[in-house]
Amino acid sequence: MGALFIFCAGIIPLVPLIGAEIFSRRKDKIRRNVCIGLFALQLMLSFAYVRIWFI
Numbered sequence: 001m002g003a004l005f006i007f008c009a010g011i012i013p014l015v016p017l018i019g020a021e022i023f024s025r026r027k028d029k030i031r032r033n034v035c036i037g038l039f040a041l042q043l044m045l046s047f048a049y050v051r052i053w054f055i
Contacts, residue, residue, distance in 0.1 A: 005053055009046040013039055 020035035 002053065006050055009050050013042040013046055016042060 016035045016038035020032050020039065023029075023032040023035060
């Protein structure tokens, strides 16, 4: 169960990163930067939840 949780928590931050790539190809810098910010926030949240899960 723990491995599945870590896998899901690791995949979730990839969604805004994919969006950043799409907006980068469209040359939309504002939305790309928003997606990069969302990626950073989601990565921190996922890391925190995984850490709390094992404590």
